[in-house]
Amino acid sequence: MPSERNLTNHETRHSRPAQVNRLRPAAEFALLLIKQRRKRAEATGEPLLADIKSDSAFVEFERVQKSYDGENLVVKDLNLSMPKGEFLTMLGPSGSGKTTCLMMLAGFETATHGDIRLAGKSINNIPPHKRGIGMVFQNYALFPHMTVAENLSFPLEVRKMGKSDREAKVKRALDMVQMGSFAGRRPAQLSGGQQQRIALARALVFEPELVLMDEPLGALDKQLRETLQFEITNLAHDLGITVVYVTHDQTEALTMSDRVAVFDDGRIQQLAPPDQLYEAPENSFVAQFIGENNTLEGVVKEIQNGHALVQLDDGELITAKPVNVSAVGERTRVSIRPERVEYKPDRLSDQAHMLDAEVLEFIYMGDVFRTRLRVAGSDSFVMKCRNAPDQARLKPGEKLKIGWLPEDCRALDA
Amino acid sequence: MADITDQSGPMLAADGRPLKSSLNRALRRQKLRALALIAPLLIFIMVTFIAPIADMLFRSVENQIVSDTLPRTTETLADWDADSGEIPPPEVFEALYTDIFVAQERKLHTRLGSRLNYELSGVSSLFRKSGRRVDDIGEVYQDQFEDLDDFWKDSETWNALMGSDDWNAAQIQWDEGSDDPQPPFEPREEITGLLPQTAEIFQIFADFVQREDEDNLADEDPWELVYSALYTDLIQTPDLSGYGGPGSAELLVAMSAVPDFETVDHAAAFEDIDEDWHSIEVWQTIQTYSPDFTSGYFLNAVDMKKSPDGPEMRPDDEQIYIKLFIRTLIMSLAITGSCILLGYPVAWILANLPARTANLLMILVLLPFWTSLLVRTSAWKVMLQQQGVVNDTLVWLGLVADDSRLALINNQTGTIIAMTHILLPFMILPLYSVMKTIPPSYLRAAKSLGATNWTAFWRVYFPQSVPGIGAGSILVFILAIGYYITPELVGGTTGTFISNRIAYHISSSLNWGLAAALGTILLALVLGLYWAYDRIVGIDNVKLGG
Ligand SMILES: Nc1ncnc2c1ncn2[C@@H]1O[C@H](COP(=O)(O)OP(=O)(O)O)[C@@H](O)[C@H]1O
Numbered sequence: 001m002p003s004e005r006n007l008t009n010h011e012t013r014h015s016r017p018a019q020v021n022r023l024r025p026a027a028e029f030a031l032l033l034i035k036q037r038r039k040r041a042e043a044t045g046e047p048l049l050a051d052i053k054s055d056s057a058f059v060e061f062e063r064v065q066k067s068y069d070g071e072n073l074v075v076k077d078l079n080l081s082m083p084k085g086e087f088l089t090m091l092g093p094s095g096s097g098k099t100t101c102l103m104m105l106a107g108f109e110t111a112t113h114g115d116i117r118l119a120g121k122s123i124n125n126i127p128p129h130k131r132g133i134g135m136v137f138q139n140y141a142l143f144p145h146m147t148v149a150e151n152l153s154f155p156l157e158v159r160k161m162g163k164s165d166r167e168a169k170v171k172r173a174l175d176m177v178q179m180g181s182f183a184g185r186r187p188a189q190l191s192g193g194q195q196q197r198i199a200l201a202r203a204l205v206f207e208p209e210l211v212l213m214d215e216p217l218g219a220l221d222k223q224l225r226e227t228l229q230f231e232i233t234n235l236a237h238d239l240g241i242t243v244v245y246v247t248h249d250q251t252e253a254l255t256m257s258d259r260v261a262v263f264d265d266g267r268i269q270q271l272a273p274p275d276q277l278y279e280a281p282e283n284s285f286v287a288q289f290i291g292e293n294n295t296l297e298g299v300v301k302e303i304q305n306g307h308a309l310v311q312l313d314d315g316e317l318i319t320a321k322p323v324n325v326s327a328v329g330e331r332t333r334v335s336i337r338p339e340r341v342e343y344k345p346d347r348l349s350d351q352a353h354m355l356d357a358e359v360l361e362f363i364y365m366g367d368v369f370r371t372r373l374r375v376a377g378s379d380s381f382v383m384k385c386r387n388a389p390d391q392a393r394l395k396p397g398e399k400l401k402i403g404w405l406p407e408d409c410r411a412l413d414a
Numbered sequence: 415m416a417d418i419t420d421q422s423g424p425m426l427a428a429d430g431r432p433l434k435s436s437l438n439r440a441l442r443r444q445k446l447r448a449l450a451l452i453a454p455l456l457i458f459i460m461v462t463f464i465a466p467i468a469d470m471l472f473r474s475v476e477n478q479i480v481s482d483t484l485p486r487t488t489e490t491l492a493d494w495d496a497d498s499g500e501i502p503p504p505e506v507f508e509a510l511y512t513d514i515f516v517a518q519e520r521k522l523h524t525r526l527g528s529r530l531n532y533e534l535s536g537v538s539s540l541f542r543k544s545g546r547r548v549d550d551i552g553e554v555y556q557d558q559f560e561d562l563d564d565f566w567k568d569s570e571t572w573n574a575l576m577g578s579d580d581w582n583a584a585q586i587q588w589d590e591g592s593d594d595p596q597p598p599f600e601p602r603e604e605i606t607g608l609l610p611q612t613a614e615i616f617q618i619f620a621d622f623v624q625r626e627d628e629d630n631l632a633d634e635d636p637w638e639l640v641y642s643a644l645y646t647d648l649i650q651t652p653d654l655s656g657y658g659g660p661g662s663a664e665l666l667v668a669m670s671a672v673p674d675f676e677t678v679d680h681a682a683a684f685e686d687i688d689e690d691w692h693s694i695e696v697w698q699t700i701q702t703y704s705p706d707f708t709s710g711y712f713l714n715a716v717d718m719k720k721s722p723d724g725p726e727m728r729p730d731d732e733q734i735y736i737k738l739f740i741r742t743l744i745m746s747l748a749i750t751g752s753c754i755l756l757g758y759p760v761a762w763i764l765a766n767l768p769a770r771t772a773n774l775l776m777i778l779v780l781l782p783f784w785t786s787l788l789v790r791t792s793a794w795k796v797m798l799q800q801q802g803v804v805n806d807t808l809v810w811l812g813l814v815a816d817d818s819r820l821a822l823i824n825n826q827t828g829t830i831i832a833m834t835h836i837l838l839p840f841m842i843l844p845l846y847s848v849m850k851t852i853p854p855s856y857l858r859a860a861k862s863l864g865a866t867n868w869t870a871f872w873r874v875y876f877p878q879s880v881p882g883i884g885a886g887s888i889l890v891f892i893l894a895i896g897y898y899i900t901p902e903l904v905g906g907t908t909g910t911f912i913s914n915r916i917a918y919h920i921s922s923s924l925n926w927g928l929a930a931a932l933g934t935i936l937l938a939l940v941l942g943l944y945w946a947y948d949r950i951v952g953i954d955n956v957k958l959g960g
């Protein structure tokens with residue numbers, strides 16, 4: 001009994017910040033965090049890892065391809081270069097080849113073509129156990145017949161470390177994940193969150209420079225997930241290890257990473273720091289996949305010094321920032337984030353383009369109001385406004401004019 | 415927790431009853447229904463499994479045949495002291511005469527002979543011989559009574575004397591051809607008082623004729639034994655003055671004549687039949703096996719025997735069972751071991767192949783189940799014999815010389831090879847189903863932590879597959895230890911199991927008691943090993959599947 005009480009205390013203590021923020025849409029919250037981090041970096045004068053353009057790549061994928069059956073390429077052309085100490089997340093829908101990439105890096109799958117380098121050396125022919133890469137599995141893969149301490153001591157034993165050293169390291173690793181009092185338990189006697197902590201400690205205990213995590217939080221509930229997101233990021237930054245993290249949860253990716261590689265269809269669609277990914281998606285897949293997004297379809301009429309004129313399908317002409325369009329006459333999808341849409345003229349600059357809209361639905365979400373509108377023939381256009389004293393609560397059927405800044409409106413591939 | 419225990423008294427349900435009894439009542443219906451559902455199986459198991467085992471346990475100690483067949487002898491023999499070095503006193507031989515006479519009439523003496531022959535060889539023929547010649551002993555008295563008066567010759571007069579008036583009337587009225595049953599014999603009360611032994615023997619005689627032979631008592635002359643009994647009664651000079659029924663005159667005449675009769679010395683008569691009757695050993699054996707229950711079969715089953723000084727080992731050349739038990743155990747272990755060695759890799763491959771391929775291979779593993787055991791075993795005979803496929807191949811490969819072909823059959827090698835093959839699926843199936851539940855990520859995790867393939871297997875995979883090995887081993891071992899057909903067919907003399915001996919005692923030597931004792935020991939051995947396994951490995955560690 002007492003141990004379970006411990007557990008509850010433990011977990012609530014850590015999930016408090018998450019609880020406070022529960023109502024805040026996750027993606028925005030992630031962005032907030034990143035901005036804080038950026039600010040901190042600026043204040044201390046340290047460069048933010050995401051901004052380092054690496055000459056000394058630690059992990060490199062070069063033109064890597066992978067096929068399981070000799071017919072379909074699961075990984076099509078992977079080029080990736082990570083500096084030491086970076087926290088990189090592979091984000092993408094299920095089946096997009098993330099795990100495959102991770103397994104190739106860990107050595108459990110061989111690349112059909114291409115080269116994978118670790119600290120400058122090709123590791124294609126190095127067996128997994130010699131790569132010295134820590135790994136956290138989705139189902140934790142804690143050895144059920146060993147206690148927590150034995151699990152942690154396993155990688156040290158196979159490295160022929162002395163008993164006293166082992167014990168010291170195991171203790172330190174357990175303390176690091178706040179699980180010091182669980183050394184004698186079996187994995188089956190631990191909750192999911194505790195197991196995850198142990199799995200993490202086990203992957204770190206032999207002090208690898210590179211740690212891979214494959215959806216490590218996928219099986220946990222939301223609160224615990226958010227707690228552990230914090231802990232994992234902090235640990236990684238404190239220890240200065242390089243992390244490749246796989247997830248299909250964009251919030252997780254945005255919250256935790258220095259850079260995110262968005263995977264789809266066996267390719268990296270975009271590789272960028274979270275804020276860029278959110279604010280400057282390079283193609284419509286990324287725009288759709290990360291955060292909430294409004295799309296309007298149309299045809300490019302004109303491209304001129306950084307501006308594109310797009311004729312929407314209902315005939316309306318709007319100005320957008322050309323990102324992924326090159327030629328006049330091309331079909332395009334225009335992407336606008338819901339929180340960048342305004343309907344009060346005083347909040348918009350002069351260049352803002354105004355469109356007619358009709359309110360279809362108004363949802364009160366506490367900190368924000370979410371309004372679904374009919375705009376330019378689309379019924380799923382969403383506008384988000386902060387809950388402020390001067391903010392009106394719109395009624396369905398109401399007609400209004402909405403608008404946005406041209407630079408917030410990105411013309412992407414169709 | 416504190417708030418619950420603080421409440422005074424037991425918890426109450428809404429209707430004020432204690433919660434516990436309320437719950438019990440609710441559960442009782444469910445339990446009854448569950449019981450009704452399993453009842454047919456339960457009854458089936460009781461009848462076909464529990465009952466035979468109980469019967470076997472009983473047979474292994476049951477020994478009523480001696481006291482049932484020789485009731486008087488065993489009773490009088492109880493006081494005899496075997497250590498005195500003297501043969502039993504004359505009463506015992508008299509009792510023996512009576513018992514053997516009755517037994518041979520009922521044809522039970524040979525069965526007893528076979529039973530005692532297990533303990534002392536030669537007893538069987540002794541009883542058979544005695545059964546044939548026991549009639550002669552009584553004839554001495556019969557002749558003398560019949561010479562005295564024709565009254566003693568005739569079954570009608572005997573019946574009139576020995577039977578009550580009512581019964582005599584009924585017996586005369588009874589029509590043998592009709593469907594009515596023969597009126598059961600009733601003794602005449604006065605005679606029962608005056609001639610107790612004669613009455614007792616006549617009653618046995620009458621019962622035997624009427625019930626077992628189903629003959630008409632009026633047509634059957636009394637046994638010689640009846641005359642002996644009459645002599646014994648009359649020599650005591652009972653007071654016949656009060657008796658006035660049929661044959662009272664003849665009885666008086668006979669009583670005055672018997673002191674001059676030629677008498678029979680039963681002890682001498684039996685010695686005359688076979689001098690073994692004057693062997694202390696024979697009497698010792700009868701005395702030792704007089705009680706209704708005996709440990710004799712069990713002693714026999716562990717190569718011991720009863721002796722006046724308590725149990726002792728049999729001579730070396732008669733010891734077979736302990737060796738056989740040990741051989742059975744060792745060979746079963748060897749079979750289990752080779753099943754593990756051969757089955758583990760197969761199960762591993764099955765568990766790690768894609769489902770389609772694995773299913774195909776699984777069918778191959780199961781294929782032997784669909785073939786008759788006899789066919790498979792016979793196939794091994796063909797394969798393993800000196801001119802068989804295996805030897806031919808070895809010779810062709812030049813591994814063995816043509817004149818020194820390997821003896822692979824009719825010995826332990828043959829039994830181990832054939833039984834390993836037959837029992838292999840029982841090892842593979844539990845191993846497979848356990849291995850199937852071990853996710854491949856464990857091995858990957860171990861390797862990512864720096865373990866070589868071998869370390870990862872030995873420290874991570876293998877321990878988790880141990881429950882499968884445990885389940886498979888228990889299954890194979892227990893099946894092997896009681897296996898019969900295969901060792902019988904390919905085992906020759908050195909490769910047979912204890913079960914073959916049990917089968918021999920059941921169907922050939924008909925010593926069911928010994929067979930039951932051997933079976934009981936085998937059962938105890940298996941249960942004991944199971945217990946030890948539970949102690950050492952833990953039965954919770956046995957998994958037949960996920
Ligand atoms: N061992 C395998 N054999 C054959 N196909 C596989 C194997 N593992 C993954 N795949 C296929 O490769 C694709 C990518 O899988 P995966 O890398 O697991 O994606 P993700 O981790 O992004 O969900 C999927 O279509 C999956 O079916």
Ligand SMILES: [Mg+2]
Pocket residue numbers: 098099100
């Ligand atoms: Mg995956």
